[in-house]
Amino acid sequence: MIDRGGTAVRPTLGAPSMFARLARPAPRRSSDRHRSRQALRMAAPSRDADRPFASAILLRSLTLLMSLWLVGGPAIVVAQDTLAPQADPRDLGLLITPGVDLVPGEDRTVLVADENGTPVVGKLQFESGERRIVMLPSGRLTSVTANEITPTDRPFEPVEVGALAERLVTETFRGFKVKKTRRYLFVYNASEEFATGTSRILESMYPKLVSYCEKQGLAVHEAEVPLVVVMFATEDEFQTYRQMPEGVIAYYNGISNQVLMYERSKLAEVAPTIAVKQAISTVAHEGVHQVLHNIGVQPRLGRWAPWVSEGIPEYFSPTDIGRGIRWKGVGLVNDLRLHNLIEQSKEPGANFGNGDLIRRTVTAETLDSNGYAAAWALTYFLAKHRPNEFFEYLRELARESRPLEGESGDEQLARFTRHFGDDLAALETEMIRRVSKLPYVDPIENQPHYVVLARVGNRLMSIVTPSPAEVTKFRAQLGSQLSPAELATTQVTVDLFPTKPLAQQAAQAALR
Structure with missing residues (x-):
């Protein structure tokens, strides 16, 4: 088995025990705000271009999870536990034929069996030798052989949300509740407060995100299938469903097309305000991934450079708890990421301004906590101060992305410099100067x-x-x-x- 789909890991601190139980801080006063410009240091240019990211902080939250099984590979046995939900083995990977080019399916409609063997109309995503990857009416991707599908002129129709809810709570998530909103289906055994807060964030974010992408000239369409979000009450249940690395609290599964998360964490006992901020930030971040993969901005199995694949959700998903849990809007300051960047600048040898930070960020294969902060800062700077170049860069990625095909670090850097120039030191100097002027509330100092x-x-x-x-x-x-x-x-x-x-x-x- 090879993992060709997990593009990045999102570091985070944890999730709250319950959104509604947070002790709300008093309104911010002007004296609470300060400028971050005093905290970030500039440095003279350096030739140390290959210095890797620091990796002392645990990598925390998966943002895209797609493992692919090679045809003829070893069998995988998944132990079953009847006492708690467990992931469908079909969500753990897709069978593809190794060593062949992937041919786009152009969303042609085909007759195919769904999860229960019932004939349905699906959308052909791509061909891999004798394998065909098809999107089912539920949004799940499935791998079948060429003789298991039949071309059809019948239109694709999404599963009826009520039928999908019934299937999920009777087959996989027994005893869970469901909450249906305009675009989402929430399946949960978490608290009502957590489910309501999550649904409020995601439903308010979706239309604004679509509208923003349209205004920037990105080709978008409405999500074709219900967007499913699964919320477990505890980490133990989350881990029983599918074993994840320590500290993972949420992820978007590109095969099942679901966001999965859990509510209660140990951090809430230590720093409840930070726990809530991290939790709602993660809800919004993973929600952005799900939306972008469902409205046509990023192909379902497309692999973008980690800096932009993660920087965009960080840019699109700022949240706030000052006047109730809410999504603030696109492109506002991310205090947690800016705080991380400031802390980076205090580390020995942090030579901000010589181009190394941008070079490492753009060419990174994975991101740690420092990398996420840098990706947010770079995305924020380019979207605000190089918008024409940045959104043309995104349009190019959307046009040229192919299923499961990523770029090497050198290729990522070449694409970046083609759009933004090769003077990385000058670009980084301007980025740091502008980010340093952003109004900033220290999230550590300003918690109760x-x-x-x-x-x-x-x-x-x-x-x-x-x-x-x-x-x-x-x-x-x-x-x-x-x-x-x-x-x-x-x-x-x-x-x-x-x-x-x-x-x-x-x-x-x-x-x-």
């Missing part, structure tokens, strides 16, 4: 923090933490370390402040 004060006799102890779990741990430690007499006179107060600086000021004032 607790101040815990404990008065034990004449002693006063305190901690400042964003974590409710740490508050509980601190109180438990007091109980285990103090004598019964000391505990009887100990006073503990817990106060919540909207930002870390305000919490620190309160703690310092109390200790004076």
Whole structure:
């Protein structure tokens, strides 16, 4: 078995236990905002063009998952667990014929058997020797032999959403609920708050994303099939369904055409605000992938360079929790990614401005957390300040993409310089200068923090933490370390402040 479809991995920190349980911070004041220009450093040009990305941070969230089985390859046995949903083996890969050119199917309609063996009209995606890859009315891709399809003049019709919902909850996701919206089918055993927040983000994002692509001259069409999103309550259920690397919280499966995610994570116990921001950002990011692959901007099995394949969802999917969980719109500042870029600039040897950052980003085969931040910054800069060149670059990718065919790093760089020029140092210098001027709210400093004060006799102890779990741990430690007499006179107060600086000021004032 070879993996020819997983184009990138999205680093993230985790998901919330429940959107509605977040302690909402106070409204931002002008003093909370600052300019990032003071934090990013410029450097003189350097010849160190081959320095790789740092890889100390775990790679977290799959954005496209398509494994392809070679015809005649080893059999794959998937253990079945009747107590929890498990992935259909057909969603784990597609049979193709090795060593042959892939011939586009031009969306010709064919008669083919669906998931249950019922004859339906499907769309031919491409030919691979004797194999044919067909999109079924459910949106799933299937691999069949040439003699298993029959050309037809009948039009393609998507599955009726009610029938699809019934099939999913009776065959795969037993006991799950369904929520149907205009374009989406949500299948979930997560909380109603999580399901509602997710559906609100994705439904509000879809029309604006389509409209934006149309305005930029990209050829688009409405999604032809229902967009399915599966939400598990827990990580254990998510992992039982399909084993994923540690830390993966969501991914878009290009074969099943589904986004899958889970709700509760350990991060919510440590930093609930960051957990919610990461979670809703991931919901929007994976939703962008699903939309772009369904409206014709990016072919279902097309492989773009990771920087643009991931940079576009980062650019298209900013979210906010200030006045309720919502999608903010295309192209606003991504505080989490900008924070990462600022932290990168503080690392020894971070020579921003010599062209190396852009070169590494454009030629990278995979992206770590630093790479995602750089991809967002580059996409933001080009879309805002080189829009004609950038959207012509995207139109060219859309025209020339072929199923499963990616480009080497050198080919990616050649395509990039053909559109944006070969003076990468000058381009990077301008990018850093412009990004440094963006209004920026530090997502770490500006999350709610607790101040815990404990008065034990004449002693006063305190901690400042964003974590409710740490508050509980601190109180438990007091109980285990103090004598019964000391505990009887100990006073503990817990106060919540909207930002870390305000919490620190309160703690310092109390200790004076």
